[in-house]
Amino acid sequence: MDFSSKLLENAVNEVSRLPGIGKRTALRLVLHLLKQPKESTKFLTEALNVMRNEIKTCRKCHNISDTILCDICANPKRNTEIVCVVEDIRDVMAIENTAQYKGVYHVLGGKISPIEGIGPQNLQIESLVEKVRSGEVKELIFALSSTMEGDTTNFYIYKQVEKYDIVTSTIARGISVGDELEFADEVTLGRSIINRIPFENSLKG
Amino acid sequence: MDFSSKLLENAVNEVSRLPGIGKRTALRLVLHLLKQPKESTKFLTEALNVMRNEIKTCRKCHNISDTILCDICANPKRNTEIVCVVEDIRDVMAIENTAQYKGVYHVLGGKISPIEGIGPQNLQIESLVEKVRSGEVKELIFALSSTMEGDTTNFYIYKQVEKYDIVTSTIARGISVGDELEFADEVTLGRSIINRIPFENSLKG
Numbered sequence: 001m002d003f004s005s006k007l008l009e010n011a012v013n014e015v016s017r018l019p020g021i022g023k024r025t026a027l028r029l030v031l032h033l034l035k036q037p038k039e040s041t042k043f044l045t046e047a048l049n050v051m052r053n054e055i056k057t058c059r060k061c062h063n064i065s066d067t068i069l070c071d072i073c074a075n076p077k078r079n080t081e082i083v084c085v086v087e088d089i090r091d092v093m094a095i096e097n098t099a100q101y102k103g104v105y106h107v108l109g110g111k112i113s114p115i116e117g118i119g120p121q122n123l124q125i126e127s128l129v130e131k132v133r134s135g136e137v138k139e140l141i142f143a144l145s146s147t148m149e150g151d152t153t154n155f156y157i158y159k160q161v162e163k164y165d166i167v168t169s170t171i172a173r174g175i176s177v178g179d180e181l182e183f184a185d186e187v188t189l190g191r192s193i194i195n196r197i198p199f200e201n202s203l204k205g
Numbered sequence: 206m207d208f209s210s211k212l213l214e215n216a217v218n219e220v221s222r223l224p225g226i227g228k229r230t231a232l233r234l235v236l237h238l239l240k241q242p243k244e245s246t247k248f249l250t251e252a253l254n255v256m257r258n259e260i261k262t263c264r265k266c267h268n269i270s271d272t273i274l275c276d277i278c279a280n281p282k283r284n285t286e287i288v289c290v291v292e293d294i295r296d297v298m299a300i301e302n303t304a305q306y307k308g309v310y311h312v313l314g315g316k317i318s319p320i321e322g323i324g325p326q327n328l329q330i331e332s333l334v335e336k337v338r339s340g341e342v343k344e345l346i347f348a349l350s351s352t353m354e355g356d357t358t359n360f361y362i363y364k365q366v367e368k369y370d371i372v373t374s375t376i377a378r379g380i381s382v383g384d385e386l387e388f389a390d391e392v393t394l395g396r397s398i399i400n401r402i403p404f405e406n407s408l409k410g
Contacts, residue, residue, distance in 0.1 A: 001298060002302065004270055005269050005270055005271045007252075007259055007260050008260060014248055014249045018234050018237060019233065019237050020233070021234075029223050029226075030256065031294070031295070032223060033223075034257065034269070038258065042257075044222070045249075047215045047216045047219040047220075048216050048235070048249070049246060051239075052238060052239065055210060063209055066211055089236065090232065096207060
């Protein structure tokens with residue numbers, strides 16, 4: 001693209017570094033900001049800068065937080081003996097939305113992914129194993145994505161903690177509520193038969 | 206969405222004000238910035254702020270520019286007697302990319318659109334009519350989008366300048382190069398027959 005303005009070109013280049021934003025989309029966003037009052041750009045950039053510079057991660061669960069201990073870890077009503085292992089804050093938000101979980105979380109910050117160059121040392125795995133070793137954890141619930149990377153990460157952690165006296169579980173894989181059986185893939189359907197549950201349990205929640 | 210951090214929530218809200226960016230996409234973009242070094246956010250926000258505060262519009266053609274006269278208007282090789290009327294900088298970039306046009310531009314800043322509350326007074330129409338009145342323009346080329354709003358804007362300007370001794374033209378509507386006839390819509394195909402051109406002309410460019 002051939003810009004008539006270096007300032008515009010520079011802004012478009014920076015915006016298009018964001019994931020999933022190409023040059024054309026970036027130009028559209030930047031032109032939108034130019035049509036809005038200057039305050040719009042000021043509020044946007046201030047919010048981003050303040051967030052990037054002042055945000056913390058909870059020292060216990062490593063979730064994003066404004067304080068050194070996040071609201072969930074600081075809540076005395078949560079059961080700190082049950083720890084749900086998740087990838088990032090979006091998973092915490094998704095599980096919290098269900099209002100079904102009263103334990104705490106441990107945010108890994110990603111999944112083991114050799115292709116993207118992410119190994120165990122780049123994730124919060126050592127601190128999780130330390131938590132288990134110290135005896136404060138009774139149950140670990142693996143709630144990573146059901147992908148190759150997620151399964152690898154689950155297994156890696158499992159191997160490190162199996163020698164300790166804790167319960168390890170993983171969230172149920174099965175047919176989504178509302179799904180038609182004929183459209184379910186065979187792996188999911190197969191697992192849902194192997195891991196069938198007492199009928200009374202399906203009446204809850 | 207229920208955020209564990211006000212700073213994060215605020216940043217997501219600001220980003221999701223951008224057109225076409227929902228809360229989920231905004232969260233994805235903001236989490237990306239959190240994973241990158243702090244410099245990424247600094248460069249992004251600086252580029253946006255500098256652009257928003259320092260960018261100018263060319264005093265002749267009203268295109269976005271870093272100087273009070275844009276490169277095209279300041280170029281002595283361009284024919285200032287031919288003025289191409291466009292909506293915004295993207296159209297200027299598209300036409301410049303063809304390398305077929307040696308005149309100058311007049312950027313309206315939008316199209317007349319009652320639904321969006323944009324009337325002639327919100328666009329650079331008065332300054333265009335003034336240019337024509339002063340006698341410096343010999344030909345106006347209308348190059349707005351082929352939509353209801355584009356046609357309305359063309360017609361509105363045409364009505365204001367028809368009393369002056371200038372040539373007015375509009376870019377050709379017709380079958381795109383590479384298109385199959387059977388898939389062309391009937392309006393476009395009909396116009397392309399009415400406005401057929403000497404065969405020799407089709408061999409150029």
